[in-house]
Structure formats: C-alpha cells, structure tokens
Amino acid sequence: MGSLFRSEEMALCQLFLQSEAAYACVSELGELGLVQFRDLNPDVNAFQRKFVNEVRRCDEMERKLRYLEKEIKKDGIPMLDTGESPEAPQPREMIDLEATFEKLENELREVNQNAEALKRNFLELTELKHILRKTQVFFDEQEGGVNQTTESMTRALITDEARTAGASMGPVQLGYMEKSNEREDYLPCFVAGVILRERLPAFERMLWRACRGNVFLRQAMIETPLEDPTNGDQVHKSVFIIFFQGDQLKTRVKKICEGFRATLYPCPEAPADRREMAMGVMTRIEDLNTVLGQTQDHRHRVLVAAAKNLKNWFVKVRKIKAIYHTLNLFNLDVTQKCLIAECWVPLLDIETIQLALRRGTERSGSSVPPILNRMQTFENPPTYNRTNKFTKAFQALIDAYGVASYREMNPAPYTIITFPFLFAVMFGDLGHGAIMALFGLWMIRKEKGLAAQKTDNEIWNIFFGGRYIIFLMGVFSMYTGMIYNDIFSKSLNIFGSHWQMSYNKSTVMENKYLQLSPKEDYEGSPYPFGMDPIWQVAGSNKIIFHNAYKMKISIIFGVIHMVFGVVMSWHNHTYFRNRISLIYEFIPQLMFLLLLFFYMVLLMFIKWIKFAATNEKPYSEACAPSILITFIDMVLFNTPKAAPAECGVYMFWGQHFVQVLFVLLALGCIPIMLFAKPMLIMQARKLANEEVQPIAGASSDAETGGVSNGGPHGGGGPHEEEEEMSEIFIHQSIHTIEYVLGSVSHTASYLRLWALSLAHAQLAEVLWTMVLSIGLKQEGWFGGVILTCVFGFWAILTVGILVLMEGLSAFLHTLRLHWVEFQSKFYKGQGYAFQPFSFDAIIENGSAAVEE
Numbered sequence: 001m002g003s004l005f006r007s008e009e010m011a012l013c014q015l016f017l018q019s020e021a022a023y024a025c026v027s028e029l030g031e032l033g034l035v036q037f038r039d040l041n042p043d044v045n046a047f048q049r050k051f052v053n054e055v056r057r058c059d060e061m062e063r064k065l066r067y068l069e070k071e072i073k074k075d076g077i078p079m080l081d082t083g084e085s086p087e088a089p090q091p092r093e094m095i096d097l098e099a100t101f102e103k104l105e106n107e108l109r110e111v112n113q114n115a116e117a118l119k120r121n122f123l124e125l126t127e128l129k130h131i132l133r134k135t136q137v138f139f140d141e142q143e144g145g146v147n148q149t150t151e152s153m154t155r156a157l158i159t160d161e162a163r164t165a166g167a168s169m170g171p172v173q174l175g176y177m178e179k180s181n182e183r184e185d186y187l188p189c190f191v192a193g194v195i196l197r198e199r200l201p202a203f204e205r206m207l208w209r210a211c212r213g214n215v216f217l218r219q220a221m222i223e224t225p226l227e228d229p230t231n232g233d234q235v236h237k238s239v240f241i242i243f244f245q246g247d248q249l250k251t252r253v254k255k256i257c258e259g260f261r262a263t264l265y266p267c268p269e270a271p272a273d274r275r276e277m278a279m280g281v282m283t284r285i286e287d288l289n290t291v292l293g294q295t296q297d298h299r300h301r302v303l304v305a306a307a308k309n310l311k312n313w314f315v316k317v318r319k320i321k322a323i324y325h326t327l328n329l330f331n332l333d334v335t336q337k338c339l340i341a342e343c344w345v346p347l348l349d350i351e352t353i354q355l356a357l358r359r360g361t362e363r364s365g366s367s368v369p370p371i372l373n374r375m376q377t378f379e380n381p382p383t384y385n386r387t388n389k390f391t392k393a394f395q396a397l398i399d400a401y402g403v404a405s406y407r408e409m410n411p412a413p414y415t416i417i418t419f420p421f422l423f424a425v426m427f428g429d430l431g432h433g434a435i436m437a438l439f440g441l442w443m444i445r446k447e448k449g450l451a452a453q454k455t456d457n458e459i460w461n462i463f464f465g466g467r468y469i470i471f472l473m474g475v476f477s478m479y480t481g482m483i484y485n486d487i488f489s490k491s492l493n494i495f496g497s498h499w500q501m502s503y504n505k506s507t508v509m510e511n512k513y514l515q516l517s518p519k520e521d522y523e524g525s526p527y528p529f530g531m532d533p534i535w536q537v538a539g540s541n542k543i544i545f546h547n548a549y550k551m552k553i554s555i556i557f558g559v560i561h562m563v564f565g566v567v568m569s570w571h572n573h574t575y576f577r578n579r580i581s582l583i584y585e586f587i588p589q590l591m592f593l594l595l596l597f598f599y600m601v602l603l604m605f606i607k608w609i610k611f612a613a614t615n616e617k618p619y620s621e622a623c624a625p626s627i628l629i630t631f632i633d634m635v636l637f638n639t640p641k642a643a644p645a646e647c648g649v650y651m652f653w654g655q656h657f658v659q660v661l662f663v664l665l666a667l668g669c670i671p672i673m674l675f676a677k678p679m680l681i682m683q684a685r686k687l688a689n690e691e692v693q694p695i696a697g698a699s700s701d702a703e704t705g706g707v708s709n710g711g712p713h714g715g716g717g718p719h720e721e722e723e724e725m726s727e728i729f730i731h732q733s734i735h736t737i738e739y740v741l742g743s744v745s746h747t748a749s750y751l752r753l754w755a756l757s758l759a760h761a762q763l764a765e766v767l768w769t770m771v772l773s774i775g776l777k778q779e780g781w782f783g784g785v786i787l788t789c790v791f792g793f794w795a796i797l798t799v800g801i802l803v804l805m806e807g808l809s810a811f812l813h814t815l816r817l818h819w820v821e822f823q824s825k826f827y828k829g830q831g832y833a834f835q836p837f838s839f840d841a842i843i844e845n846g847s848a849a850v851e852e
Helices: 019-032 052-074 093-143 148-156 160-165 197-210 247-259 271-307 310-327 347-364 391-401 412-426 430-445 447-453 458-465 467-484 505-510 533-537 541-575 579-610 627-635 655-691 725-749 752-776 780-825 839-845 847-851
Strands: 010-018 190-196 216-221 237-243 263-265 338-346 371-375
Touching (some): 010 347, 019 310, 019 338, 019 347, 019 839, 093 190, 093 216, 093 263, 093 271, 093 310, 190 197, 190 247, 197 216, 197 237, 197 247, 310 839, 338 347, 347 371, 391 412, 391 458, 391 467, 391 780, 412 467, 412 752, 430 447, 430 467, 458 467, 541 752, 541 780, 579 627, 579 655, 579 725, 655 725, 725 780, 752 780
Antiparallel strands (some): 010 371, 190 237, 190 263, 216 237
C-alpha cells in the first residue's frame, strides 16, 4: 500500500561529515526537512557542547533584533515581508551580521538617549513656563491690594514662637519677610513647582499637618497634559506656590516636596525678572522643538531602513542558530576532523538526502564526500505520514487522539469521507450547510492572503487550519439536507408530492386526527430524491415518521462503520504477519459483530421490503414486528408473539433457527477471543523451552505475532523482556470484555446521529415559527420595516446558534464516533511523531521550535 494508507518506511542512518562541510550540509538538510537527528550527547551539559559559543552569539543577535522590532512597532512602521526565505548565511557572514546589528543598536540607543534628554529638558522648560504664567496671577492679586485672600493668608503666617508667646503679627508683604532683627538681608518666603495632579490632595494635607497650618498653598491646574520622557505617557500636573516664614518651615516644605516627587523651580518675585525669564524660556523651547524634530526624523529614517530587512535578518539568524543547535547533537571522531550523526530518514527519500549532502559539500569546497550508512536497530522508528494542505487537517484530527504506531493503518484517508458524512447526518440542512460550505470555500479561495497575515488569534487559526474540513462538512450537509428535504426547516417541492387526498379537502384540514391512507392516498412509487415534502406539513405523525426513519439509518450507518473498523484490523494483522491475532482475534470479532448487530440491520431491510400497507396479512403494515423487540427476544431465546392472531410471528421462514444459531455462534466467539491467543503463546513458550534454547535477544513467532525485532519493513518493537503470562491473560481479558461490551454500547452510541439530527431540525423550526414568521405576518410598509428587523435577528440566531453552536456540537460528536467507536477497532496510536529538522517549521513556530 502507498504511504497515504500507512506511515512511511523509516531507516536509521549514520552520517559522517567533514568538519568544514558540516555546516553547509546541515543547512541543505534543513531546507529539505526530511531528517530527524538524534542526540548523541545526552549526558553532556548544554553549556559544554562544541558550538555553544556560536549559539550564544545567535542569541545575542536575536536580542538585538527583538529590540529593533520593538522600536519599529512602537513607531508603527510596517515591516517588509516578501514571503521569501533566504538561505542560511555562511559562518563567515556572522561577523558582518553582528557588526550591522551592533551598529544599529548603538545608533538607536544613542538617538533614544539624546531624545530622552531633550524631552526631559523640554518638560522642565514647559513646566517652568506654566509656573511663570500661573504665579503671575498670584502676585497680581497681591499687587492690587490686600484683598480677602491676602488677609487670610497673612493671618496664617504666624511663627511658632509668636503663637507660643501669644503675640500676633500684622500684615506683611508677600514678597519678602524679615528673618531676624540681627540681619539686614531678606529671604524669599515662597517656593514654586509642579506636582502630579493625583498627588495634590495628599500633598496639601501633609503640608498642613507637618507645618501645623503655618503655610499658605496656592495651586492651579495645567490644562494640557505633559509627556513623560521616560515612557512617553501623558501625565496631568498642577502648578503650586507655597508661602511660609522662616528657615525651619523652608526645610520642612522642601522635604515634603521631595517626598511627593514634586519638582521645584526658581521663580523671581520681581515682575520684570519674571517676564525676562519667560521670554528666555520660550526661546529655548522653540530651539528644543527644532532639535527634537530633527532627532525624531533621524530615528525614523534609521528604523525605516531597518524595517526593510528585519524579517530576513530574523530568518537568517534563526537558521544559523538552528544549524548550530543541530551540530551540537553530533559526535566528534578521534581525529577531531569528522562529525558523526545518527538520524531517522524516510526510506524513499534517501537519494534526495544524498543529493542535498552533495550540494552542501560543493558549497563548502570540501573534497571529502559525506557518507550516509543505513543501520540495523531494534528501536521503534518514528511515524511519518506525508500530508498536503488538504489532508493535513484530517491527519491532525487523527494525531490528536494519538500518533499511529509505526506502519499501522492510517485512518486519515478514510476519515476524509466518513467524518463530513457522519457530521452531515446530524447537521442535515440545505441552508445551514450552504452557509458553512460558502465560508469554507471563501477561506480556500483566499488562503494565500489569509495565511500571509499570520495572526495570533487561536480561534481564527483553528478555523483556517480546518478550512477544507469545514467546506466538506458544508457540502455533505447540503446533500443530507436534500435527502431530508430540509432548508431552514422548510421543504423544496421540486417533484411534487406522491400523496393525494381522497377525502374532501375541508374535512381533512378541519380534522387534525384524520390521516391519509397509504393504501389509497399514496401513488405507490418512491419519491425521486429525498423525502416527500408533504411530511413537512404533516401533523402529529411527522415527528413519529422522522424518529423511526432517522433512528434506523443511524444504526445502519453505525454498524457499517464499526464493521469497516474491524476489517481495517485485518490489514494490520496481515501486514505484520500476525497469524494468531488474525485467526483468533479478527475472525471472532467480525463474526460477533456480524451475527448480532449486522443481522439486526438486515432485519430492518427485510421489514422495509416485506411489510407495506398495500400487502395482505401476515405481511401488512399492521403486522410489522418491532426490530428492537425481535432483537431482545433473539438474545434471550424467547419465542415472539404476534399481537393480532392472524399476523405471522417471524419475518422469514426459519428465522427462529437462524437466530438461535447466530446467538450461539456469537457467544462461542467470546471464549476464543478470551483464551486462544494466551494459550497459544504459553504453548509456544513451553515448546521453545523444551526443544531449543532461544537465541538471546530473539523471540518466537507466536510471541511477537509473526514479526521478529527489526521486522521485514525496517521497523519493529523495542527490545524488551518476555511479558509475563499473567499480564498477557489480564490484557487479553480486558481487551475481550471491552470489545464485547463495547459492541453494544458503541452501537447505541451511534444513536447520537438520530438525536442531534432531530434536535437540529426542531431548533430550526422553532426559530422559523417563533421569530421569522412574526415578521412575515406583518403587512404594509410598516410590515417591511418589521420584517427587516426580524430577519436580521433571525439571521443572527441562525448563524450563532444553528451554524456555530450546533455545528460545534455535531463536530465534537463526530470526532467521538471516530476516536472511540471506529478507531478502537484497529488503531493503537502508540507511536511518536517524526519531527524532522526543518527550517520552515522552525521559522513558523519561532524560536521555541529551535530549542526543542
């Protein structure tokens, strides 16, 4: 069989590379993505390996690139992404890359430091400008006379000594306060500064409490926010001026300002000095604006030039880092001139890998060709299933349950058909399926552009990764919707109805209990395609008909699906030459399933064919037996009893004998599945011990199922000691009990197809009846407005509930049917995935893939 139905045959190879050619050869293998290297130095610390210095240099280059990327994103500069993947640079090019990144980082850091210093200076000048403006208002009030504010302020300016002595001070000039009679100079009695607006209330309370009310605070808000030079955030600040008396209060006030991180600025008291300082500040602010603009322009030019090459630089650095990480997995020979590696490769790609190694040798200029030797091993090879963009999503569904064992049958090709079909049985609606199919088709048509966006939204990535699954589920749902003749809970009357009214029309419409007779009102020929549309307008028996119809097809599909899963185990047993499992597991399992549950399916078809309303008794519709009761009587060996005396008991001649025989044969399969395989293994071990001493490291054909370690296909199980007989018996008992009981529970589990199909149809009918029909009943222009609103609401509920939520529910139920009911019949899923050294995977997954 091809690789589509089984994993690729793998080979463990030993690779010998010259030291000067190793880098180029590994680079070619990384571009190819078909080689999985093994770590030959598992006990060596990561910091003690040969190429650890090169890896550190790559880490440093990545750090610099991330710094550049952060600065580019901060300025909102688009980064050029051509979609091309440059080749891994030669080792000598690392020096040029390091120099380029070092120059860019230093230049950018210097520009940022200069810009930060200029912004800090600009902030200080701006705050000083606001202080000079706001304090001018305060002093203008004082110059106009001692108003109410000044009087209250001067009353507060009483020293502690005067308050203690009971003396009071008269009005004083705000600008100056005489400190002492012994000195002739005067000291300023106020300080001015700015503080964050949110700190101002606490700042004011602290001043009042620490200075015991002997200070006077005036404050005014700065209307425009100021830019913090450290992080670029916009902050709101306020200007304040504090009046006080004496050196002691001056020290306290300054300490409080320092504690609240308020910035103090010199503020002359003379109006002329303040005007002169304000003019100088405005001149310096204009000069700083010019310099800041030039600095920002230079920074922008540097970042724009870096943004053009940033993506390619990242790719180059990650490729270099990946190559040296891989080289650290190799061993050095005694001469220190040759690197030795071990790797898993697909058998069919050995020639392609050898060509890549030759290209790498030619690029490096080495004269010694690389050597690729195939090795014999007892290790279990990795599982490698080739996929394309169509089969990748279906293979991911299988691998989510468990990676297939080596060369085990791969369920993914069959899942491409069975998965969307079983989903559609639960989601059968022509309208809802069309919505899903159109969404999947849109993603398929736009896949190149959507894939290039590389968003981090997990939900979108899941939808986009499963675009082909969504498209097929929608198409299959459209097909089953046509079979059910259901589109948004309504039917399509394409071929007309095969039912006719033999009664008076008014009599039928007025009597809800009156039903059409299949003998007289039905044409007798089957409907051309799907279900007759008359069932959509049927009364109380509509749900009864749909119940019986969908329940039976659910069991039919379920039994066929499980039988197919058991047949798949036959392919595994024959491929691995496991005769014991083939004869004593596969045959009893298939017989057990066919004799009981497939026979029940045959009874359904016999009932549909032999019993009809137009037939005479005992094969009339009234005499049709219940399949469920018949199956229960069959298992319990009961003789069925017909309700009407003139009806027959059985559907065909000899049915009782056939049923008893089938049950006895099915019960006889259970001890065969339970004891045959362990007994044969025990017998084979006993004969081997008596006749021939087994070779060390080998096992008998019965123990390994006919395949020795190493196997005829390049694989085999790991070299283990013989399993204890008690464990073999326990394992076989669990397997047999699980299969026998699971056959019953798994058959019943397929009834979810019936249940979800009915639920989906009923929800669609409820939305139509209780939402959209309200708008359709309105008349006139106002009815058009109402219908538009109601239709929008109905469309939102349809997409949100019936397509998304019901679709997700049906998807999960379908996934369970494949994982548990289908794959449990043949799929072990005990392998490990083939993870080749691939630049594409490393670049797609980022640096995390390199570390792994």
